[in-house]
Amino acid sequence: MFGVYPAVQHHSAIATKKNVLRLRFMQILLATTLCCTSSICSELAVAQNLPTLGDTAREELSPLAERKLGEQIMNVVRRDPDYIDDGPVSEYLNRLGDKLLDASPDARGEQRYDFEFFAVRDPVLNAFAFPGGFIGFHSGLILASQSESELASVMGHEIGHVAQRHIARMLSSQKYDALIPLAALALAVLASRSSPDAAIALAAGGQGLAIQKQLNFSREAEREADRIGFQILRDSGFDANGMVSFFGRLQASTRNYNDNVPAYLRSHPLTSERIADIQTRVLDQRYKQIPDSLDFFLMKARIRVLQDPTIQGLLDSKLAFDLQMKSERVEDKIAAKYGLAFIALKQLDYLKADSLYSDAKKQVEKNPVLQPILTRSSVFSSLSIEIAIAEKKYDYAIREAEKSIEQLPLSRGLVYQYVGALLAAQKVGQAESYLRDQLVLYRQDAKLQNLLAKVYEIQGKQALQHIALAEAYAIQANWRAAMQQLNIARLEKDAQYYEQSVIDAREREWSVLHKEELVDEKRKKIGI
Known part of the structure; x- marks a missing residue:
């Protein structure tokens, strides 16, 4: 619920009404969950019998209780229709997150959080962290990332919030009476995805003064998360300039849409001071060009389709991919073909989907640099299995899944697809x-x-x-x-x-x- 990025797109009145109703329901659920958290935290802290190390946050909210709180919130989020439950997207985000964390293991903290990265369906630029290592990305933010380093910079920033236990530190300054406003703040962040008006209403209903104090606290938290995120980005081998370029575009969007951005979002300012601080750090680093993985482009193509799977949404995505086909970059062309194949699958045109996917695969096979993606990418191989199952080519789908799992044994998405293929083939x-x-x-x-x-x-x-x-x-x-x-x-x-x-x-x-x-x-x- 920290690291909020400004909204740059607004929805219709109908969409706003729909989200207000849904978010009111979520507010009841989350407020109910969080109202009882003080007793949970107290009991868990006693059960752990942890020593006091001078950190007031530790006394107020134990790492175990913080994780439990995050899991409770995620139980609600996973039931939201805009939660993107897509194996390839989830695997890409978590693989990228694990790369960052493996390079900076201290970022997991002494509690050794098992981070979970996920996406939600919304064109608004936004990302947020929940207690205990749950980090969400809006589809719009992923699509706005012009490089893998930019996306990694946002991820590193949010990891910084979790690693520094900013939520626990916030609660320590507000005591337990801040839990209900915290629920409203969490909901306001989610509401800002689709409805600035709903976000304002939720924030106002959550004891505005307490929320403002929490956000004032988070200004320093934002700078701290910047510093941690930069270090994580650097240690994991990504281009640190990605943080500067992405923050710069966000700052520009804030200026362009400042009148419509809710007040609590403006209190997380993307200030020139923050950007200047990162620029100074970049100057101390030796520049090296970091190529983007093909998986990054494929995942963005998939997200573009999943963001709006309506008839009009698929038509809009097709226009975007047709335009992308004119790019001189081979990765753009391959990703566009992949996206068009995914659209054809959604439109139940399986022959066209198969043909487009085959074309994309041939383009990869022609490029020696990109060839390894055929054996290393669950994003790429999963589409082939999806199309085969849709065409009722179950034996082929099973063989493709078995081959892919052999090459990518840790891929959970491929495991689910394999079981789906077995069940479709009645191999119960x-x-x-x-x-x-x-x-x-x-x-x-x-x-x-x-x-x-x-x-x-x-x-x-x-x-x-x-x-x-x-x-x-x-x-x-x-x-x-x-x-x-x-x-x-x-x-x-x-x-x-x-x-x-x-x-x-x-x-x-x-x-x-x-x-x-x-x-x-x-x-x-x-x-x-």
Whole structure:
């Protein structure tokens, strides 16, 4: 919720009304979640028995509680229709983020956050960080990035906010009565994506004075995040000038749209002082040209299509790709062909999608510098699998997925596609065996559990289906739903000794967590 970038595009009154209604619903959810956080933080801090090291932020909000808070917010965000749940996009962002963090491991902090980077569907330039290492990017900001170094600079800046625990430090200065305004601030950031008017209303409804104090605090946090972000960018081998160029364009957009930007956004100014500070740091660095990866261009093409998948949106994207085809840069041409193939897939023109994808692949094969992308890019290979499944060429899709997974064994998106291809080919037993093996390695993957539940449903294994659903809910810390699924599983006719044993074990484990959830709900009702 820090590092907010100014809005440069506005939506219709209809879109504004839709977002106001949705955001009011989200406000209730987040305010409810955050109202009880003081008790959660206190209990978790006691349970950890952490030593006091003179950091007031540590005393107010433990790293564990901070992560829990972030997960609670993300549970709401993931249900938002504008959350981009796309394997290739998610993998690209997280791979880029991991590259930055691997070069600067101290940025994870002593709490060793497992960062998660994600995208939301909105043309407004914006990015934000939630507590505990969750960092979001608007599709508009990704498309506005003219180089991979520019996108990495924004990512580094947001990592800096998390690494410096700015949210915990904010709360330490405001005490727990700042939690409700903090919820309103988080919502205002989300509201600013599509509706400046909604953002103003939410901010005003969240105790404006407290919010203003929080934002005044964050001015120094912005400068601190700049410095941390610059160091991360430099250490990971990206062009530090990317931060200067991107911030410069944002500053220009602020001047152009200043009258329409909400006040709380203007209190995060992209000042000349901040840009000058980064420019001074760049001057001390030896210049080296950093080429952008082809994956960067492919991911941008994919984001452009996902940003607006309506009929008109696809037509607009096609015009943009047709114009991009005239570029002299080979990466632009390949990405444009990729984007046009993705559009054809969305329009159910599978033959055209296959033809365009093949053309893009041939262009890559002709270029010795770009050839390695064919074996290193899940963004590229995943589209081929998507098209094959759509064309009902299931055996081909399975072979392509197996080959890609062999080359990219850590790709979660390819794993999901592979299971999808197996299920489409009615190879349910093979899908079950594969999912079980994957869950040994990635037990905390809710998508795998949901896929396994789907497999069990096809097989008619009802008890196991509901156990898998319970596991998925538990991963998301939704203990009420998890316990409900266990109760359903227990009553199924095919729940034998093994299934009952699993249910009993999970029930003992989760009942404590469920009781804590009920206590929190009771506190909310009585206003504690």
